[in-house]
Amino acid sequence: MSTRRDFMGMALGGFTALGAVGGLYAAKRTWDPLPSVKAAGFTTLDLKDYKEGELVTEKWRGKPIFVLKQTKEMMAKATEKDKKRLIEVDGAHYMVCVGLCTHLGCIPGYRKDTQDFLCACHGGMYDATADVTKAPPPRGLDIPPFKLNGTKIALGVTGPEYEKMLADGTTLRV
Amino acid sequence: MARIENAKSIGEWLDQRLAVQTLKRVLQTEYWIPKNINFLWAMGMVLAATFGILLVSGIFLLMYYNPSTDLAFDSVNYTIMTEVGYGWLWRHIHGVGASLVFLIIYIHMFTGIYYGSYKKGRELIWLSGMLLYVLFSAEAFSGYMLPWGQMSYWAGMVITNLFSGGSLHADGLVEWIRGDYVPAQAFLSRFFMLHVLLLPLVIIGAIVFHFGTLRIPHVNNQDGEDFDFNEAAELYKNGQKKESKVIPFSPVFLSKDVFVMGIYFVLFFYLVFYHFEFAMDPVNFDPADGLKTPTHIYPEWYFLWSYEVLRPFSTNVGLIAFAIAQVIFFTIPFLDRSPNVAPANRRGLFHLWFWAMLVDMLVLTFMGKLPPQGIWSTIGLVAALVFFALWIALPIITKSEKKL
Known part of the structure; x- marks a missing residue:
């Protein structure tokens, strides 16, 4: 059966989701006004x-x-x-x-x-x-x-x- | 591995490796278009060609444009316009193209509404088309920022302020979008990025998707007639071209498209060479100044109708009205309750609705350009109210429509 494939899929999906959340936060922070501007x-x-x-x-x-x-x-x-x-x-x-x-x-x-x-x-x-x-x-x-x-x-x-x-x-x- | 034999021609060599014959059949010679159409069906390819021209002229402008608040204005108005060989040509093509692309988009939209081309399996064609309208609006707005003139600056100020949400007072969000308290370097750089990279990429993807949505439900025709495309295609392939109701997209339909494009581009280049000034607001030839508002701020003509929906109301009501106006056209496949796929002139009250909507949007457009005073304010208010009344009336009048 494909339980090992399922595991691989879920592991990859989980880390991708984690990375996506991190990436979104970084994108948000990149668009913030710079400290020098503040x-x-x-x-x-x-x-x-x-x-x-x-x-x-x-x-x-x-x-x-x-x-x-x-x-x-x-x-x-x-x-x-x-x-x-x-x-x-x-x-x-x-x-x-x-x-x-x-x-x-x-x-x-x-x-x-x-x-x-x-x-x-x-x-x-x-x-x-x-x-x-x-x-x-x-x-x-x-x-x-x-x-x-x-x-x-x-x-x-x-x-x-x-x-x-x-x-x-x-x-x-x- | 696939069977690779000695090819007798370049075409055959490519076919063995890329299946170009299959590709050509699927995308061109066996992609069927109904015969019963008119020149309005060419607007899609006219739009695609205009987008291509915008892309090419944009590439040339990009070579000398400088996205810095100190240099942007001069890089456009001095370097590109006076120093760069034929720089003026790219700028005028780009400006005129940005304006005309919206004219054709509106014609394309109202053609779809008139012939009911958003119904019975064609909903996704409409929705993806409306997505393209929104993307083109964002592309037009971000591009308008780049010359960094007075209209660029103040349009940037006013439009980003919309995101404060009126009484929500979300100034943090507005400052986040700008990357500063006011439109400044961070703002210009990020809108430059959006205009030349991210939005064009998304637009190209959306165009491919829009073409894809046409494939299964097929293009509508002048009578909204629902016929068997497979049967009609067989007739055509058997040589009964006269009896068949379809023609292949390429080269047959495309040659009609090319004819319409020919006429369109005569107009296009007439404007580029002799009347480019209609796409160049004189106020934007003053450099951006954060301490001086131009006496009268108005958007380009293609945004005037939705601007006029915003203007006559108090802040919160105006913002809600504006937000609804921006997305209301997405809902037409669902608000039109009639089962009839037919041109508007056979659909009773809907015929009236169509022309009332078209005229109302023209009135809103003219009022949006005039200063918000006296009788113009009143006419604008009435036209804005009529706009919403028409949308409320749409499901009611289409529900009671007789089945044809």
């Missing part, structure tokens, strides 16, 4: 350099970061929910967000006269604190992990202020 993921900005009402685009992990120091007018318009999105340093309020639409990742354009953002791809809109005002985006612009140190802000590190934003649902983890 290590380059920090940016430090000095918030005292920014002017009120002027949008500045910085770069963090290859993504655009919007920094907008809020004017008095903007603060008057902002709701309590909006204000939670802002970072307060020395009495001034800053909007610091990843400048990618939460719908599919285009960069919304800032319209200075209306003080809001419009995404050209699918027509989503955001106010001056980058909270969403018109669908399809499901939520306001995401806030990157940050840690404050005086007037300096380090992006990519999670500080207590950011943890609070995560806890009360102001932003999702980026």
